Amino acid sequence: xxxxxxxxxxxxxxxxxxxxxxxxxxxxxxxxxxxxxxxxxxxxxxxxxxxxxxxxxxxxxxxxxxxxxxxxxxxxxxxxxxxxxxxxxxxxxxxxxxxxxxxxxxxxxxxxxxxxxxxxxxxxxxxxxxxxxxxxxxxxxxxxxxxxxxxxxxxxxxxxxxxxxxxxxxxxxxxxxxxxxxxxxxxxxxxxxxxxxxxxxxxxxxxxxxxxxxxxxxxxxxxxxxxxxxxxxxxxxxxxxxxxxxxxxxxxxxxxxxxxxxxxxxxxxxxxxxxxxxxxxxxxxxxxxxxxxxxxxxxxxxxxxxxxxxxxxxxxxxxxxxxxxxxxxxxxxxxxxxxxxxxxxxxxxxxxxxxxxxxxxxxxxxxxxxxxxxxxxxxxxxxxxxxxxxxxxxxxxxxxxxxxxxxxxxxxxxxxxxxxxxxxxxxxxxx
Amino acid sequence: xxxxxxxxxxxxxxxxxxxxxxxxxxxxxxxxxxxxxxxxxxxxxxxxxxxxxxxxxxxxxxxxxxxxxxxxxxxxxxxxxxxxxxxxxxxxxxxxxxxxxxxxxxxxxxxxxxxxxxxxxxxxxxxxxxxxxxxxxxxxxxxxxxxxxxxxxxxxxxxxxxxxxxxxxxxxxxxxxxxxxxxxxxxxxxxxxxxxxxxxxxxxxxxxxxxxxxxxxxxxxxxxxxxxxxxxxxxxxxxxxxxxxxxxxxxxxxxxxxxxxxxxxxxxxxxxxxxxxxxxxxxxxxxxxxxxxxxxxxxxxxxxxxxxxx
Numbered sequence: 001x002x003x004x005x006x007x008x009x010x011x012x013x014x015x016x017x018x019x020x021x022x023x024x025x026x027x028x029x030x031x032x033x034x035x036x037x038x039x040x041x042x043x044x045x046x047x048x049x050x051x052x053x054x055x056x057x058x059x060x061x062x063x064x065x066x067x068x069x070x071x072x073x074x075x076x077x078x079x080x081x082x083x084x085x086x087x088x089x090x091x092x093x094x095x096x097x098x099x100x101x102x103x104x105x106x107x108x109x110x111x112x113x114x115x116x117x118x119x120x121x122x123x124x125x126x127x128x129x130x131x132x133x134x135x136x137x138x139x140x141x142x143x144x145x146x147x148x149x150x151x152x153x154x155x156x157x158x159x160x161x162x163x164x165x166x167x168x169x170x171x172x173x174x175x176x177x178x179x180x181x182x183x184x185x186x187x188x189x190x191x192x193x194x195x196x197x198x199x200x201x202x203x204x205x206x207x208x209x210x211x212x213x214x215x216x217x218x219x220x221x222x223x224x225x226x227x228x229x230x231x232x233x234x235x236x237x238x239x240x241x242x243x244x245x246x247x248x249x250x251x252x253x254x255x256x257x258x259x260x261x262x263x264x265x266x267x268x269x270x271x272x273x274x275x276x277x278x279x280x281x282x283x284x285x286x287x288x289x290x291x292x293x294x295x296x297x298x299x300x301x302x303x304x305x306x307x308x309x310x311x312x313x314x315x316x317x318x319x320x321x322x323x324x325x326x327x328x329x330x331x332x333x334x335x336x337x338x339x340x341x342x343x344x345x346x347x348x349x350x351x352x353x354x355x356x357x358x359x360x361x362x363x364x365x366x367x368x369x370x371x372x373x374x375x376x377x378x379x380x381x382x383x384x385x386x387x388x389x390x391x392x393x394x395x396x397x398x399x400x401x402x403x404x405x406x407x408x409x410x411x412x413x414x415x416x417x418x419x420x421x422x423x424x425x426x427x428x429x430x431x
Numbered sequence: 432x433x434x435x436x437x438x439x440x441x442x443x444x445x446x447x448x449x450x451x452x453x454x455x456x457x458x459x460x461x462x463x464x465x466x467x468x469x470x471x472x473x474x475x476x477x478x479x480x481x482x483x484x485x486x487x488x489x490x491x492x493x494x495x496x497x498x499x500x501x502x503x504x505x506x507x508x509x510x511x512x513x514x515x516x517x518x519x520x521x522x523x524x525x526x527x528x529x530x531x532x533x534x535x536x537x538x539x540x541x542x543x544x545x546x547x548x549x550x551x552x553x554x555x556x557x558x559x560x561x562x563x564x565x566x567x568x569x570x571x572x573x574x575x576x577x578x579x580x581x582x583x584x585x586x587x588x589x590x591x592x593x594x595x596x597x598x599x600x601x602x603x604x605x606x607x608x609x610x611x612x613x614x615x616x617x618x619x620x621x622x623x624x625x626x627x628x629x630x631x632x633x634x635x636x637x638x639x640x641x642x643x644x645x646x647x648x649x650x651x652x653x654x655x656x657x658x659x660x661x662x663x664x665x666x667x668x669x670x671x672x673x674x675x676x677x678x679x680x681x682x683x684x685x686x687x688x689x690x691x692x693x694x695x696x697x698x699x700x701x702x703x704x705x706x707x708x709x710x711x712x713x714x715x716x717x718x719x720x721x722x723x724x725x726x727x728x729x730x731x732x733x734x735x736x737x738x739x740x741x
Contacts, residue, residue, distance in 0.1 A: 193666075201635040205447075207547035207569025207604060277548030321526050323546030325567070 003050035005029040011054025016353045017361055017373035026059055028380035031423035035376055060356045061372050062094025062381025064363040067309035073114055074103025078402045079314035081118035087400040088124040089426035091334035092416025094381035095125035101159040107131035107142040112150035123426040127153040132171045138163050141174055148178040153367045156183035161219055172230035183235045186219035196325045198271040198286045211286050217243035224251050233257035235366055238311050240266045240285040242295030249304040259366050261307035264340035267296045273406055279320045279327035281406045306362040310337045314402030332400045336407050342387055342414035384418035438736040442561040444550045445570045446611040460732035461580050468727055477739050478507035481538040488514040488544040493699050494564050498541050501730035529556040538738055560737040568602045574698050575608030577729040581722050582653055585694055590617030595647040598657025598706055599628040605698045606657055610636045621647035624679055627668040644679055651689040655696040656681045656707040672705050682708040694718050
């Protein structure tokens with residue numbers, strides 16, 4: 001859109017950082033938040049202002065997905081920065097943090113620069129996450145100073161855990177020199193052993209190797225202890241078990257600087273979703289029991305879990321249409337995250353403000369990037385949500401290059417309808 | 432059950448999918464086919480002109496031969512594909528294999544594979560009927576059915592019997608099908624073995640999990656042994672075959688706790704002296720070879736019910 005200013009009229013502006021939740025007008029000028037206009041007081045508007053009617057809609061700080069796999073460089077057949085950020089914009093996200101398990105992995109300036117170059121024309125801000133270990137091999141530290149100066153905002157070997165405890169300890173320590181948060185994929189490989197689904201009734205019924213909850217909790221316990229030893233914060237990725245939630249809760253009660261994220265599928269689905277050997281319900285960590293799902297929800301409510309992040313993991317049909325134990329792990333999630341989070345709001349489990357914290361305020365804070373608020377002067381990254389819009393999540397509507405989602409064909413209520421990045425519209429689904 | 436009950440399943444993938452009426456029909460049909468194998472000319476024209484493909488990704492003596500003999504005795508044309516000599520070694524995916532087979536219009540594909548769920552994947556891509564000859568650690572429905580047939584033949588009724596299954600229950604597709612089948616038909620099933628092979632969630636299938644094999648075998652009408660595989664020492668699930676044989680093997684002492692006329696069963700192949708004492712395997716309670724004979728009859732019944740209708 002060509003207009004240099006944008007007036008979002010009569011929307012419910014929800015801005016928890018500024019303790020704001022009211023129906024007002026929001027004015028953006030030259031890509032920045034300019035003013036919150038309440039009541040009938042009408043400021044003098046710029047000449048070429050685009051006015052948009054936000055009646056009945058929520059206007060929130062641009063959402064940030066801090067756990068996304070964009071597959072560029074090296075696996076562009078299933079996603080790239082362009083398609084992934086288009087999917088992100090359609091999901092209401094103005095920024096994503098992309099994981100380094102690309103081909104080659106992102107453990108150096110060159111790959112970070114390649115990602116950022118592709119991101120220049122993208123539909124969302126892209127914050128690269130660099131590897132914890134060189135080559136993501138789990139043996140040596142990567143060059144954190146180089147990664148940070150190249151533009152990486154965090155470190156992770158996501159896709160696999162750091163098996164060597166001493167390496168993770170040193171990584172936690174050294175990352176402190178560059179203020180890079182460590183995002184830990186907590187998994188005890190000796191217990192998960194290339195399992196296919198959660199260890200429980202479904203693994204018996206389907207005859208699939210199970211991954212016990214302990215594979216996650218043992219690793220979370222270890223990672224928390226290492227972070228305490230290194231006196232550094234740590235962020236636990238994709239929490240899926242009640243046990244991990246309890247450990248993180250206890251660590252926070254003791255004052256340890258820990259943050260944690262979960263993905264929408266962990267608070268929406270259980271391991272029953274793999275019935276019929278549905279590989280679009282296969283991911284790592286796996287979908288767990290109903291008790292775990294409830295514990296995740298409790299964690300979202302009481303603050304144990306700080307972030308909802310999708311772990312958007314595109315895979316092609318030839319990687320999913322295989323024997324279940326051979327199929328790749330992961331599902332796409334950018335375009336369903338807000339919708340699934342809204343289900344918790346509709347059920348009265350979390351408030352709209354809490355949803356904004358989980359999807360914008362906290363990811364911005366943990367990554368140390370701008371975002372999560374609508375304070376005048378900050379970039380105009382804004383997400384508009386229609387909490388009442390009914391729609392079917394069709395394969396045709398998927399903007400990702402991959403379609404591996406267990407939610408295809410389902411009907412939902414509530415979705416993002418307008419995404420604004422630095423004052424420019426990157427997605428619109430307004431009636 | 433009503434006189435005009437007909438078999439409406441297109442595939443035989445899991446005993447979970449079959450009703451009690453379905454199983455009774457299969458058992459009755461098996462009985463009528465058993466006689467054919469005792470004739471000097473072991474042939475009936477029932478399935479003449481039908482194309483049956485055995486698609487075996489795992490080695491097999493009994494099951495494959497049993498299906499092939501069953502099909503040929505009913506005059507079907509059978510073709511065997513084994514993974515090691517197929518394009519699977521060139522990296523052809525299961526779905527592509529399925530599409531290529533389907534292009535040659537088979538009537539029935541019998542599949543054995545090391546990954547659970549593969550019969551479902553195959554069935555989604557072919558018009559042919561699919562029989563699961565063993566998928567990973569999920570099920571082996573024709574084995575379960577022939578075990579049911581054997582017990583019914585020897586004992587008259589399955590309902591109310593006490594079945595004991597001893598061995599690597601967690602990883603045995605035969606055990607899973609047996610538990611499901613025997614429970615559906617009203618028998619009690621107790622399972623036992625090393626705790627590493629006996630996850631508590633097994634109870635969801637309806638079996639009583641006993642930490643001591645003596646408890647499972649006590650008063651049993653049927654004692655079933657499962658093969659202990661050498662690959663089970665990884666994980667690690669077992670310290671040695673010797674330990675297994677000493678504490679979990681089916682021997683005379685253990686059999687003394689079962690009913691005097693208890694049946695001794697084993698899906699084969701047996702490891703003599705490991706999961707079963709040779710004397711017990713060859714003894715007068717053993718129906719292990721009857722199971723093999725009945726396997727042909729049961730498989731003829733399955734082929735007939737899936738293909739013989741028109």
